[in-house]
Amino acid sequence: MEPIDVFKALSNETRLNILEWLKEPEKHFPKQGAHLPKEVSYKGGVCVGDIQEKAKVSQSTVSSYLNMMQRAGLLESIRHGQWTYYRRNEEFILQLAKYFKTEI
């Protein structure tokens, strides 16, 4: 884990919002998973377009935000067809909270 990359990823209001929204995807992204066929389950995953729409930044911006957050460890993703679904990496975030409590 690279704490500095994590903190940088968290140093931006939109990225922080995305992380919050993804705590309750069904609440913040009503049409969540609309493209996912039943047999593919990726619980909590939301596609880039839906996130972009809510975040109100350009497509390239949201894409690089998501990539950055994933590289930092905060998010994980799968690609399914033409869509990429992102969701929180809860395991990592739990570790992070522990790190924060003991190391900061």
Added chain:
Amino acid sequence: MEPIDVFKALSNETRLNILEWLKEPEKHFPKQGAHLPKEVSYKGGVCVGDIQEKAKVSQSTVSSYLNMMQRAGLLESIRHGQWTYYRRNEEFILQLAKYFKTEI
């Protein structure tokens, strides 16, 4: 609390180090408190010069780092004579860990 200011303050290796060092001031700053008269107790406080020496950045840089960290809430300070002593704001940091656990 302004999470973004906190995360920005934590997004730098030197500042992160300072925060770590101040967890154990007597260990990292052997001459700590040398200028403080006995009757003034500011437990854990370390003066700017000592921090600068250890951090190996310019005086102006360390001063602005410390100011930034204080504005974010991570540090607190008192001035005594010509010295300013900084120490961790443990209460704030505890709140921060809670925030992190519940909000991130």
Added chain:
DNA sequence: TTGACATATCGATAAATCTAGATATACAAT
């Protein structure tokens, strides 16, 4: 009150980040 010292603030430049639009890639549907 002058000189020395600790710290803070200012001003400048280099480096990094932000963010968008344009373009590329990958897949789906016709």
Added chain:
DNA sequence: ATTGTATATCTAGATTTATCGATATGTCAA
């Protein structure tokens, strides 16, 4: 094969941050 759609990557200008040296401020000691 071609077209349309979703996402990723590239490029570039604007903004922000990093960091220093110079200067200002405040305090102590002679």
